[in-house]
Amino acid sequence: MSGKREAKKEALRQAIINAARQRIAESGLDELRARDIAKDAGCAVGSLYTVFSDVDDVILHVNSSTLTQLGSVMEAASNSADSPQEVLVALTVEYLKFATENRNIWAALFNHRLPEGAPAPEWHVAEHLVLMRWIAIPLAKLRPELDEKALAVQSRILFAAVHGIVSLSLEGRFVAVRRRDIETQLVQFINDIIRGFEKE
Amino acid sequence: MSGKREAKKEALRQAIINAARQRIAESGLDELRARDIAKDAGCAVGSLYTVFSDVDDVILHVNSSTLTQLGSVMEAASNSADSPQEVLVALTVEYLKFATENRNIWAALFNHRLPEGAPAPEWHVAEHLVLMRWIAIPLAKLRPELDEKALAVQSRILFAAVHGIVSLSLEGRFVAVRRRDIETQLVQFINDIIRGFEKE
DNA sequence: GAAAAAAATGAACATTGTTCAAAATTGGGA
DNA sequence: TCCCAATTTTGAACAATGTTCATTTTTTTC
Numbered sequence: 393m394s395g396k397r398e399a400k401k402e403a404l405r406q407a408i409i410n411a412a413r414q415r416i417a418e419s420g421l422d423e424l425r426a427r428d429i430a431k432d433a434g435c436a437v438g439s440l441y442t443v444f445s446d447v448d449d450v451i452l453h454v455n456s457s458t459l460t461q462l463g464s465v466m467e468a469a470s471n472s473a474d475s476p477q478e479v480l481v482a483l484t485v486e487y488l489k490f491a492t493e494n495r496n497i498w499a500a501l502f503n504h505r506l507p508e509g510a511p512a513p514e515w516h517v518a519e520h521l522v523l524m525r526w527i528a529i530p531l532a533k534l535r536p537e538l539d540e541k542a543l544a545v546q547s548r549i550l551f552a553a554v555h556g557i558v559s560l561s562l563e564g565r566f567v568a569v570r571r572r573d574i575e576t577q578l579v580q581f582i583n584d585i586i587r588g589f590e591k592e
Numbered sequence: 593m594s595g596k597r598e599a600k601k602e603a604l605r606q607a608i609i610n611a612a613r614q615r616i617a618e619s620g621l622d623e624l625r626a627r628d629i630a631k632d633a634g635c636a637v638g639s640l641y642t643v644f645s646d647v648d649d650v651i652l653h654v655n656s657s658t659l660t661q662l663g664s665v666m667e668a669a670s671n672s673a674d675s676p677q678e679v680l681v682a683l684t685v686e687y688l689k690f691a692t693e694n695r696n697i698w699a700a701l702f703n704h705r706l707p708e709g710a711p712a713p714e715w716h717v718a719e720h721l722v723l724m725r726w727i728a729i730p731l732a733k734l735r736p737e738l739d740e741k742a743l744a745v746q747s748r749i750l751f752a753a754v755h756g757i758v759s760l761s762l763e764g765r766f767v768a769v770r771r772r773d774i775e776t777q778l779v780q781f782i783n784d785i786i787r788g789f790e791k792e
Numbered sequence: 793g794a795a796a797a798a799a800a801t802g803a804a805c806a807t808t809g810t811t812c813a814a815a816a817t818t819g820g821g822a
Numbered sequence: 823t824c825c826c827a828a829t830t831t832t833g834a835a836c837a838a839t840g841t842t843c844a845t846t847t848t849t850t851t852c
Contacts, residue, residue, distance in 0.1 A: 397818085397829080423708060426809055436832045441810065503705070508623060545769050549757055549777050556756015557749055569745050577749050581785075588784025597798080597849080626840055636801045641841065 405443045405453075407433040413454045413497065420496045421451070421503055451504050452516055458497050459519045465490050466526040476530035477586050483526060484554050484582050488575055491558050502559065527551055534589055550585070557581065605643045605653075607633040613654045613697065620696045621651070621703055651704050652716055658697050659719045665690050666726040676730035677786050683726060684754050684782050688775055691758050702759065727751055734789055750785070754778065 411432035415424050426447050430437045444450045469482040491498045506512060527547040532538070538546060561574045569577065611632035615624050626647050630637045644650045669682040691698045706712060727747040732738070738746060761774045769777065 400830090420708070422705060425807090437809085438811075438832055439830085442830075447809070503703075505622060505703070508620070545773065545777065548760075548769055549781060552757040552760040553753040553781065554756070555760065556754070557752040560748075560752040560755065569748055573745065577745065581749060581753065584788025585781075585784055588788045601799090625838090637840085638802065638842080639800055642799070647840070 409453050412450045416500050417497050421500045476533040479530040609653050612650045616700050617697050621700045676733040679730040
């Protein structure tokens with residue numbers, strides 16, 4: 393029977409992903425070490441390389457699970473209101489909340505860079521695009537004149553703007569705005585945008 | 593005479609900063625190596641550590657010079673139009689242009705992270721804040737009701753939003769929008785925001 | 793021009809990702 | 823149950839890289 397072997401291999405994969413996620417959550421991507429992951433997962437360093445091609449590959453899988461989580465959050469936000477305006481506000485607020493409450497895990501999504509010349513695998517890019525759909529749905533109601541293509545572009549632009557605010561705020565680089573002010577500002581910002589749409 | 597020593601030390605500092613900037617411009621922050629910088633600057637690796645505390649310190653100084661460049665660009669944009677609306681659009685367009693034409697150097701500004709628990713030195717944070725002033729000036733005309741504090745916050749939020757769009761677009765992560773569409777989208781976006789303001 | 797001070801050097805060290813020969817484990821046939 | 827071949831796991835060894843520091847070279851001063 394060889395299904396047992398497969399199962400064990402899969403268990404190791406999960407143990408490694410979980411160990412890596414735990415480490416990232418506690419100390420951030422920069423402090424992640426192959427040896428630490430292996431120790432936490434209860435295996436030798438070398439074993440990591442029998443189930444993943446390298447540490448980047450592990451991180452990719454951690455990010456994949458984060459995107460799944462984030463997808464659930466966005467789905468819930470989408471169902472929390474009826475009007476497209478309210479949905480967009482809810483999506484924004486929940487995105488900020490997720491980023492705040494899962495800072496390191498969320499940051500890993502954007503701070504992780506593959507080595508020069510290695511594009512992200514297609515399956516991972518696709519996971520990103522799924523998220524954009526949650527924005528496109530309410531946006532389509534607000535701007536019925538947009539075709540599929542334009543809608544996709546607008547969704548990305550809107551996400552990028554909100555993400556920029558959340559990102560620079562939480563990382564406290566350029567932008568230092570008090571945490572409790574960010575939500576207020578974001579909501580005001582989204583409403584400004586929506587009103588901008590309506591006036592067109 | 594010891595001014596000669598100082599001058600030589602200063603020359604080495606500049607040679608190292610220039611070498612690092614060159615390397616970053618060509619291959620990005622991730623490919624930067626202490627040994628390469630030293631070779632390009634015509635000194636031994638060890639010499640680098642006689643004028644900078646570590647490679648992070650060198651990067652900080654490269655970023656500092658980038659901020660100066662960017663400051664000039666923003667000043668020019670500010671003088672290119674009279675109405676605050678037009679100035680904000682010009683600032684946005686020039687920011688996109690700078691990021692596009694100096695991709696790696698610009699990315700280093702945001703991708704560089706100091707090691708855990710080492711806050712950016714105060715002088716460097718201050719350099720960032722100067723840039724926000726260029727946004728605050730036209731914004732003050734558009735929204736005269738805002739006090740100094742609120743104006744500073746709004747400037748940061750506006751910058752963060754524009755930066756988010758430029759950033760995710762150029763880095764081609766989440767957001768894949770064709771390059772030549774980004775400018776159009778950004779201008780439309782800024783105009784939406786401004787109209788949002790006016791409607792308040 | 794010589795001694796002292798300063799600066800520059802690059803070999804050596806520590807840390808880390810990754811590999812691979814050897815050891816341990818497993819599966820299945822007798 | 824026991825054995826052997828196949829598989830898996832292991833961790834020492836390797837390579838790359840940031841950083842240090844004893845030694846060498848250069849500069850300053852008298």
